[in-house]
Amino acid sequence: MQHNQVLGGSEGEAQALKPLKQDMESMPTNNSGKQKWRKVAYGGIQPGYDDNYTDESFLEGMVMNANVVKRDFLKVMLDSVSISQYLCVASLVVVIWIQTLHSVIGETSLLCLDAGLLAMGFSIILLTASQLSLQLFLHYLLKISFFISGLYILAPVYHTLTRSISSDTIWALSVSLLLIHLFLHDYSGSAIRPPGAHNHPTLSNSISLNASIVASVLIASRLPSRLHVFAVLLFSLQVFLFAPLVVFSIKRYSFRAHLWFSFMLMFMALSIVYALRPVLFVILLVLLVFVSVICPYWLIRIQEYKFEINGPWDEAKLCFDITE
Amino acid sequence: MDELKRHRILMVSDFFYPNFGGVESHIYCLSQCLIQLGHKVVVMTHAYGNRSGVRYMTGGLKVYYIPWRPFFMQNTLPTLYGTLPIIRTILIRERISVVHGHQAFSTLCHEALMHARTMGYKSVFTDHSLYGFADVGSIHMNKVLQFTLADIDQAICVSHTSKENTVLRSGIAPEMVFVIPNAVDTAMFTPAPKRLSYDEIVIVVISRLVYRKGADLLVEVIPEVCRLHPNVRFVIGGDGLKRVRLEEMREKHSLQDRVEMLGAVPHARVRSVLVSGHIFLNSSLTEAFCIAILEAASCGLLTVSTRVGGVPEVLPDDMIVLAEPTPADMVHAITKAILLLPNVNPFAMHDRMKGLYSWHDVAKRTEVVYDRALLCSGGSLLQRLPRYLNCGAWAGKLFCLVMIINFLLWQLLQLLQPSKSIEEVPDFLMLENQDKEI
Numbered sequence: 001m002q003h004n005q006v007l008g009g010s011e012g013e014a015q016a017l018k019p020l021k022q023d024m025e026s027m028p029t030n031n032s033g034k035q036k037w038r039k040v041a042y043g044g045i046q047p048g049y050d051d052n053y054t055d056e057s058f059l060e061g062m063v064m065n066a067n068v069v070k071r072d073f074l075k076v077m078l079d080s081v082s083i084s085q086y087l088c089v090a091s092l093v094v095v096i097w098i099q100t101l102h103s104v105i106g107e108t109s110l111l112c113l114d115a116g117l118l119a120m121g122f123s124i125i126l127l128t129a130s131q132l133s134l135q136l137f138l139h140y141l142l143k144i145s146f147f148i149s150g151l152y153i154l155a156p157v158y159h160t161l162t163r164s165i166s167s168d169t170i171w172a173l174s175v176s177l178l179l180i181h182l183f184l185h186d187y188s189g190s191a192i193r194p195p196g197a198h199n200h201p202t203l204s205n206s207i208s209l210n211a212s213i214v215a216s217v218l219i220a221s222r223l224p225s226r227l228h229v230f231a232v233l234l235f236s237l238q239v240f241l242f243a244p245l246v247v248f249s250i251k252r253y254s255f256r257a258h259l260w261f262s263f264m265l266m267f268m269a270l271s272i273v274y275a276l277r278p279v280l281f282v283i284l285l286v287l288l289v290f291v292s293v294i295c296p297y298w299l300i301r302i303q304e305y306k307f308e309i310n311g312p313w314d315e316a317k318l319c320f321d322i323t324e
Numbered sequence: 325m326d327e328l329k330r331h332r333i334l335m336v337s338d339f340f341y342p343n344f345g346g347v348e349s350h351i352y353c354l355s356q357c358l359i360q361l362g363h364k365v366v367v368m369t370h371a372y373g374n375r376s377g378v379r380y381m382t383g384g385l386k387v388y389y390i391p392w393r394p395f396f397m398q399n400t401l402p403t404l405y406g407t408l409p410i411i412r413t414i415l416i417r418e419r420i421s422v423v424h425g426h427q428a429f430s431t432l433c434h435e436a437l438m439h440a441r442t443m444g445y446k447s448v449f450t451d452h453s454l455y456g457f458a459d460v461g462s463i464h465m466n467k468v469l470q471f472t473l474a475d476i477d478q479a480i481c482v483s484h485t486s487k488e489n490t491v492l493r494s495g496i497a498p499e500m501v502f503v504i505p506n507a508v509d510t511a512m513f514t515p516a517p518k519r520l521s522y523d524e525i526v527i528v529v530i531s532r533l534v535y536r537k538g539a540d541l542l543v544e545v546i547p548e549v550c551r552l553h554p555n556v557r558f559v560i561g562g563d564g565l566k567r568v569r570l571e572e573m574r575e576k577h578s579l580q581d582r583v584e585m586l587g588a589v590p591h592a593r594v595r596s597v598l599v600s601g602h603i604f605l606n607s608s609l610t611e612a613f614c615i616a617i618l619e620a621a622s623c624g625l626l627t628v629s630t631r632v633g634g635v636p637e638v639l640p641d642d643m644i645v646l647a648e649p650t651p652a653d654m655v656h657a658i659t660k661a662i663l664l665l666p667n668v669n670p671f672a673m674h675d676r677m678k679g680l681y682s683w684h685d686v687a688k689r690t691e692v693v694y695d696r697a698l699l700c701s702g703g704s705l706l707q708r709l710p711r712y713l714n715c716g717a718w719a720g721k722l723f724c725l726v727m728i729i730n731f732l733l734w735q736l737l738q739l740l741q742p743s744k745s746i747e748e749v750p751d752f753l754m755l756e757n758q759d760k761e762i
Binding site for chain 2: 039040041042043044045050051052054058059061062308309311312313314315316318319320
């Protein structure tokens with residue numbers, strides 16, 4: 001045994017064997033006299049068993065689909081109402097844009113619409129807030145007035161900002177940006193916190209919001225006057241920035257109210273779109289049916305393919321919060 | 325040794341000296357012991373800084389540092405076919421018979437095994453770590469592993485838990501996976517010559533201070549242990565992102581005189597840090613096999629560890645105190661270890677470790693795996709393609725395409741640079757000379 005020097009493992013190998021023998025003797029044996037295989041890594045190769053020996057305890061610790069929630073069709077359908085509702089909101093915004101561009105809606109009625117929406121949003125937030133306070137109201141009012149005056153000052157800039165871009169590009173960009181916005185929008189409202197709480201916007205949320213704002217700015221350059229620009233921008237920003245907050249407030253206040261509100265919005269959107277162009281109405285209707293009936297059914301169907309594996313190899317989860 | 329039984333092994337991994345860690349020392353120690361058993365071993369890794377080209381290490385271990393730069397976490401850029409020419413040249417020059425790849429996230433290892441299979445060499449793969457199944461990174465890595473293992477001759481895992489994990493991830497037959505643990509160089513890790521007094525109990529932690537090694541757990545555990553046991557002191561070796569949090573904890577609880585932070589400890593100094601303590605604390609959240617525990621046990625320290633991954637298999641129950649990875653249970657386990665401490669004889673523990681783990685034993689068991697690999701039938705490309713096709717509806721076809729292109733590239737290389745034109749390296753034995761020197 002002359003080749004032990006480099007790593008020097010062998011000095012006193014005889015002594016080392018003694019404790020090893022103790023380890024071996026402590027092994028349980030079965031009736032045939034052969035030592036029972038143990039799931040251990042120490043003590044070298046286990047006598048009588050190859051290293052690729054696999055006994056019945058193999059994968060004993062594996063747990064399958066431990067955290068899978070059984071989904072209920074009705075529950076998924078009701079959850080999908082949030083998506084349909086937001087689709088309707090977005091389509092209403094597009095209708096307003098188109099009507100303004102065709103000069104069907106004038107700047108005065110647009111401004112009235114803005115004021116009405118603002119008042120409605122305010123009252124909903126204040127009514128559904130857990131504690132009604134004047135301080136909160138003033139806080140909101142101050143912020144909104146800053147926002148509106150800022151937008152008014154910047155309206156001439158937005159009016160000319162993208163004017164040099166050709167109209168075709170503007171339409172194509174606006175449509176794709178809106179699609180991005182709808183695709184990445186946070187429908188669950190998980191990123192919306194009541195005022196004061198910590199807000200952790202995710203990347204997709206920010207992209208979604210920015211896409212919608214850029215789309216409105218692009219549209220603004222095709223409008224006839226500065227006042228139009230201000231009115232349309234205020235309208236779209238109100239919807240894209242604050243509608244999720246309002247919807248979330250309603251939902252938190254009462255789910256029934258949320259459902260009624262959504263159905264009302266859907267009805268409104270469908271009738272307005274129908275008046276505008278029947279083809280768009282059909283598309284919107286198909287989309288709503290797809291989102292609220294077909295997709296939930298699809299989700300329930302593919303649940304059976306869910307395959308989740310847990311076992312002793314998983315990284316341990318810390319049971320306390322580490323963000324300090 | 326009989327020329328027929330003599331293997332000519334190429335060890336491939338992105339991780340090798342001068343980098344330091346479990347995989348690196350595994351490859352080094354295994355290679356040394358295989359050389360002593362009379363096999364020829366060549367190591368291939370990527371270039372580390374200026375270290376590019378061929379180097380020789382102890383015992384005539386030849387190392388090819390191929391001129392590819394690492395781009396992310398010491399990994400070479402995955403190019404699929406970029407490394408084919410140089411790997412083919414090395415395989416022919418060194419007349420390799422078995423290619424042995426290490427570590428699932430080494431791109432060089434995956435590429436080398438792919439080329440080796442294309443050229444009909446026997447291939448063996450060792451998996452050193454555990455993976456989950458849920459996140460995008462794991463899903464991708466598991467698919468890559470499935471590709472590599474689809475046509476492997478034999479696979480090795482370092483613990484039984486790791487074997488279960490590998491079998492699930494890659495879908496290969498459990499009979500093809502051998503469990504050969506790591507070992508420890510007991511001659512390097514000896515206990516302190518004089519037994520330490522038990523007036524003050526020193527708990528040693530040596531690990532990278534990162535999330536996966538449970539640094540956050542330490543932040544919770546240390547103040548509580550210090551409060552319960554006024555005679556306990558901590559020595560923490562290692563560096564990492566979470567070091568700041570540990571230092572904050574030390575300030576917050578005014579433990580500056582009881583918690584010593586050493587920063588990164590070079591491997592050569594690990595023993596001197598270990599022997600200054602009574603208890604070794606391992607707080608990892610995931611671990612396929614923990615070499616640090618072996619080193620501590622070899623130095624005669626009682627180990628307290630989280631019960632994660634392969635850790636429960638590593639030591640007999642009377643040499644380790646296991647705890648669930650929660651602060652309360654860890655504190656409880658440390659208290660239990662402190663009570664057990666007077667019964668622990670470091671020298672007896674060291675002697676026991678000599679019997680339980682040795683790299684020579686690992687090498688002999690790995691030799692058996694190589695013998696089995698040589699018995700496996702190779703088959704032509706057409707016989708091997710179905711194995712890839714079974715990997716999945718889309719992935720299977722993609723894998724087949726990758727293999728076919730690799731085969732064509734290999735045929736092209738055979739035309740451009742015939743095997744005969746590549747000079748073979750003469751073998752020489754270092755063993756006799758080296759023994760005389762010692």
